[in-house]
Amino acid sequence: MNAISASASPDTPINAIEIAALRSDRFRIEREADWQRLEAIVVRMEKGRLRRISDEDLLALPGLYRTVASSLSIARETSLDAATLAYLEALVQRAWFVVYGPRSSLAEWLGSFLGGGWSAAVRAIWLDIVVALAVMVAGVAVGWLLVSHDPEWYFSLMSRDMAGARVPGATAQALRATLFGEQERDGLSVFAAQLFSNNAQVSILAFALGFAFGIPTLLLLIHNLALLGAMAWLYHGAGLLTDFAGWICVHGTTELFAILLAGAAGLHIGRALAFPGDRPILEAAAVAGRRAAVVMTGVVLMLVVAALLEGFARQLVDNTFGRFAIGGFMLMLWCAYFFAFRGNARTGTRR
Known part of the structure; x- marks a missing residue:
């Protein structure tokens, strides 16, 4: 046993x-x-x-x-x-x-995104877009007023290496040469490449800094657009403001629109953190973050389009009227898509 x-x-x-x-x-x-x-x-x-x-x-x-x-x-x-x-x-x-996995392929997602998802997200942050636009306009005015009272402010806003021949005291002929004759150059000019790189960084930072209640985003928009205001003052003094506006317009209506949306996306997150309403702060921030992420996905696309316009269209079209025509068409295209087009964010079909 x-x-x-x-x-x-x-x-x-x-x-x-x-x-x-x-x-x-x-x-x-x-x-x-x-x-x-x-x-x-x-x-x-x-x-x-x-x-x-x-x-x-x-x-x-x-x-x-x-x-x-x-x-x-x-x-x-x-x-x-x-x-x-x-x-x-x-x-x-x-x-x-x-x-729980994704129900659609990349092609289906892209169709839904372009067919209504992106435009719906942009319309949902309309208040932040209005605020960002007002701040950007104020930034241009600030830059103009600063350099008009003291030209030394110009070099506080723009480095001398980036400015090149675009400096206070330059002759009208020298400034005009920076606007025309670029079709004979290969690829992007050094200044155009630097300007695009700067604006792309501003777009990303304007969105990323939104978590600090949107305050750094506002300051960044003012600083970046003050540079544009300073350059506008410079060309205005040489009687070339219209030509400068056409030079900027080719890619600027797309690039500046992208900065506007990026800044608005950052403000949207900051506003949700500062004023969550009836929702808990984390929930409000999560909802705003998802919507802002959709907007920023489109901002990347806009920056790519702006780079193509800056690298080719502006240098192939060497007259102010043609540049205004391209820039104006792009502006109308973006406005029509964002504010006139009504799509279905799920299916990407018009309703």
Whole structure:
């Protein structure tokens, strides 16, 4: 009797292994039906055979996913056999993509984004756009007034390397040469490349700094547009303001619009943090952040378009009227898309 008891003692290595295997088998047998049912549904959905899935299985899918996820949690805690654990981990991962994963391809997402999602997000932050626009106009006025009272302010706003021949005291002929004759140059001029790089950085920073209640975003917009105001003053003094406006207009209506939207997106987040309303601060910030992220995705696209216009259109079109025509067309195109076009953010079709 003692021998039998000793051989049956649960402390022996052989019995410990047998008990663990029995526990694993029992665990699998009790839940295997749900695992197999979920796997069958996942396989059909992965293969695109949605019509072969019954309504009962579709309704049961979320519950089955939670059941299998719970089984995986128990399996990890009780240290079941490695094969069962690996099977459950793979099944839960596949099921997650079926239940919670993206439902559309890249082409479908792009169609939805351009077909209404982006414009809807821009319209939703209209108040922030108005504020950002007012600040940008004020920035231009500030730059003009500063350099008109003291030309030394010009070099506080723009580095001498970036300015090149565009400096106070330059002759009208020298300034005119910076606006025309660029079709004979290859690629972007040094100044154009620097200006685009600066504006791209401003767009990203204006959005990123919005979390500080939007204050750094406002200051950044004022500083960046003050540079434009200083340059406008410089060309105005040489009687070339209209030509300078045409030079800027080719890409500026797109590039400055992108800065405007980036600044507005940053302000939108800052405003949600400062004035969350009835929502908790984190929830208000999350909602505003998702909407602002959609706007910023489009801002990147606009900056790419601006780079193409700056690199080719402005240098191929060497007259002020043509430049105004291109810039004006782009401005009307953006305004029509954002404020006149009404699309469906889910399907990308007009309503």
